[in-house]
Amino acid sequence: MVIGATTLARRVCAAVTENGRPVQHLAAPDDQDLRRALAARPAGVAVLVGDDLSALRYALAVRHVCDTVRIVATVFDRTVARQLQSLLLRCVTVSPADLLAPSLAGPCVERGVLAVWDDGQGPVAVRRTDGGLVETAWRRSPAARRRAVFGRLRGQLQPHDADARLLLIGLLGIAAVLALDWLWLVSAFHKPASTAFLEAARVVAGVGPAAPHDGHPGYEVMSGVAMLVTVGFTALLTAGIVDRLLGARLVGVLGRRVLPRAGHVIVVGLGQVGLRLCQTLRQVGVPVIGVEREPAAPNLRLARSMRIPVVLAHGEDREVLARLGLGRADALAAVGSEELDNIAVAVAAHGVAPEVRVVLRAGEDEAIAETRALLPLGLTRDIIRTSAAYVTAHLTGPPPRRVIADADCDYVDLPGRGLVGWPVPARDDCDHVDTAGTPGPAAPGADGLAPLPRP
Template identity: 55%
Template sequence: MSNTLDSPGSCTYVVIGETNLARRVCASLRECGHTVRHLTEPRDHELREAMEPEPEAVAVLLHDDVAALRYALAVAHIGERTPITVTIFDRTVADELLRLLPQCHVTSPAELAAPVLAGPCLGADISALRHEEGATHAVRVTDEGPVSSLPWQAERVRLRARIGRLAGQLRPHDAGTRILLLGLLGMFTALVTDLIWLLASGHHPAGALFDAARVVATVGPAEAPDHSAAYSVLASVLMLATVVFGALFTAGVVERMLGPRLVGLVGPRTVPRSGHVIVVGMGQVGIRLCGELRRLGVPVVGVERDPAAPGIRLARSLGIPVLTGHGGDRVVLEQLRLHKARALAAVGSDDLDNVAVAIAAHGVAPDTRVVLRAGEHEAIAETRSLLPLGTVRDVNSLAAAYVLARMLGTPATGVIAHRHRTLVQLPAGTFEPWPLAARRGCAHVAVALSG
């Protein structure tokens, strides 16, 4: 069903979607005096009617990649030369769409927000970290001077990251892993204890190791006349203890084999112990932010309370460690060593949850930097009372400014934020402030829907 409301203007634009991003773009276009045909879930004949006469540009702003792909193809079929801006998260789908439709420009709010969220995580004065010509540049904005973009040096960050990863090896973060390590440690202790006893008694190292291994395997030491009664008692106790430790180890192995294995014991998917960034909320924005930070050499760990969330599977395929739990839980934050972390980023889809996580983080580690995602609840995104909680980034405003610039013919290459200002990056490398209208200026979708 479509909702169409035309207002007098110099140009006509079509916006498809009932998201908050679509409402923001629609409201901003109308405030500029343009005619906007805003469709929520148009059928084929409704889309064809909206495309006559041919609009200046079309924006397909949906959460569903499949639906966005379908509408983009339909628009291209109706108006072959009409510029299209579409939001698609999956990069494979985005690349294929670009190959099929040269007039289409593909982006996603998560992709636009990742550099803007990563910057404050690594420095209070960094508005964004952008990749340009094979190097990383830190974008800084001041209230007095112009925007500056300088090369960012990551040596100290990477050194601290290596130390944090090394310290995170063989660290249990769930019950199954703790059971596995307890069983393994118990069997290893039994082996070393038996070996030391035999070596102290004058046995040959090879024979001592053989007997110690037999004890751990619960088959008993080889028969030898020089084994004392005390050793026989020790070997019996160790064998009985090994039965228990072996059972614990087996249970832990089964738990890890059958479970999702979101955190590794060794390797890159272990939870770092220092110099890391904790990302709460493994949705599209959280996944993109983790990828951006890892590309910069910063260790990350994700937190997601829903173990069946789609982002969990994607994070596992990307090698990102994820702990299941609530980001506002003090136990979880302490377990992730928040006081040793470089920053915490609360980037869930619910602004109120992000605020709750920020408050909990300040209670656990007041000195740790906090970055909040906002934009779904307009009052929360705009209020200055959130500033003491951390750096607030309105993802919808960032995406709306970028999409709006592309629709109006400005070949924007990026977008950044500073306080309550949104700036669009131009091809020359300069940044231009881009005003936006409040999404309540869109009369097509009466109720704001959470992303």
């Protein structure tokens, strides 16, 4: 039994039907609908709805009616997923974002890599060979690691946003005045280091030298100029601090949250998929930059807690991509929820850096049913097809460990068999529920009867 009117639900229904299993598909059943449908004791129930709360409610209702049926539910939030699995026996939660993140990260980190992830003991990559797919340990090449290190160092001294530039200019200016004054006192006047530091600090603070220096008009003039210049640097420093205290602070000035300038991956779209992709890349040691156009996006807080630098801008803006160092980046991933926007980002990326690797998320837009048409723009990964393969494998056989997405097919990791090519269904939609979410023509269910439509 399949519950939900989403694109994923319709594809799973079509795949299971093509597999030769009878399916009962309910778009948005109420409690009575569930009781009537579960009376036939289906072999499995797939709860494939659009939000976590609805998935939680349906899973609890199914388990209340039937305490033995196997449940597969799509849940994005990891906390909800863990709680649901702990509460219900024989319930598996599936997050399309978690499923697809390794397959999106693979092409981003290196050509020829289908997927990459950290298994707790180090990065693991899946590559295609003449004998099939091979899972091996992965590590960035020495040249890529050097580029990433230099890119991080360059990012420490080349802030992206205005408030960080003001803060850094003010801080470096005050430090330069302090160092110059201290060096003059130690080298020309042979002052002890501690005394020289005190006098230099007084100059920077604007209270003048600690003691008069008769016969040294050059130093006195320099001290006066230094005090006047420090007033300007202090104003810049104060403005930068105020802006950072009042702003979102999505990009750091120093440390891990500065924008890398080379050897990085630019991820456009910080939804569930984009955030999981950034996290996967960081776990395998690849620096990332997130780009999000919505200042109130819910995942910005999570990105900040994960120390992922995020720029609030439109990813299809060529000036933004150039400012983020696309020409020195390893790849760009356009993984927003709107696939037409992802195409616009890919076109802009090719206009800025034609040689850069571009990875696109697709599969949810009805206008782009054939993802191979997007091949000239970059490597495309169909999130719905890959998720449907994983859910279908759960419903029709032993539970798979993971799924690897490729351009034209998916590979499901089955116990005892390894990565097995999963056939793509001939149809990507079912007859039970139309694209508007309403029941279609009556079709036989698991009990041989047509499911009851909602009144």
